[in-house]
Amino acid sequence: MSGVRPPRHRPGTLLGVPLPVVLAALVISGLLGVQLAGALQESTAGSGRSEAASVDSVDGAGKNSAGLPVVTETTLGTEVQRLVDSGSIQPLTTFDAPGCLQRLGVHDSILIMEEVAWGGDETPSWLLVHGPTDRETLQAAGGIISATVVLPGCGETTFGADAPATEDLIWSGDVMIGSL
Known part of the structure; x- marks a missing residue:
């Protein structure tokens, strides 16, 4: 048993990229996607509500206190x-x-x-x-x-x-x- 080393455990690869790097990239991509989806929802939610309110209600956004657009x-x-x-x-x-x-x-x-x-x-x-x-x-x-x-x-x-x-x-x- 001299000179023979036991096989070293190697992490798996995916298309030649180590698996921990692939997993880290997927987690970062997911978090970035969730953050962008939240920002998009927040930026479009206000405009949708104000448009609907200005057409449908007297005191909604886009109208003054007298109800005029x-x-x-x-x-x-x-x-x-x-x-x-x-x-x-x-x-x-x-x-x-x-x-x-x-x-x-x-x-x-x-x-x-x-x-x-x-x-x-x-x-x-x-x-x-x-x-x-x-x-x-x-x-x-x-x-x-x-x-x-x-x-x-x-x-x-x-x-x-x-x-x-x-x-x-x-x-x-x-x-x-x-x-x-």
């Missing part, structure tokens, strides 16, 4: 898309939307309008969605539609009709929306 330049497209999809129309009450657009030099017909709060200071405003097409065609085919945000004074039927409407203009431009 708070709209900014970055959320305007989403709000116009929601209005076209829902097809909701508010009564004109004392706001003369066609007269306001006419005073602004716009000759499109009003498709949808909504009372909103504009920007971080939540300025009371009206969002007017207008264009040369009708709402049903827009819902079916999508396309580019005009949106104008104005102060309530632009469409007052009893007061301030002689003042230039451009003083009441907050934002005006085109919005691309998709079909239903």
Whole structure:
């Protein structure tokens, strides 16, 4: 028995990589995956809730204390898309939307309008969605539609009709929306 050594125990290998290294890599990958899944869940959970709340509830995220949607330049497209999809129309009450657009030099017909709060200071405003097409065609085919945000004074039927409407203009431009 001299000179013969007993066989030494070697850890197994997987494709030439020692098994302890493979196991460590799997454990680290699993922990990293769990951490990334948690971060993804946290980052998307808030946006899903606020979108659902702004459409479904009066006092949800995206609405002010009076229940009006708070709209900014970055959320305007989403709000116009929601209005076209829902097809909701508010009564004109004392706001003369066609007269306001006419005073602004716009000759499109009003498709949808909504009372909103504009920007971080939540300025009371009206969002007017207008264009040369009708709402049903827009819902079916999508396309580019005009949106104008104005102060309530632009469409007052009893007061301030002689003042230039451009003083009441907050934002005006085109919005691309998709079909239903």
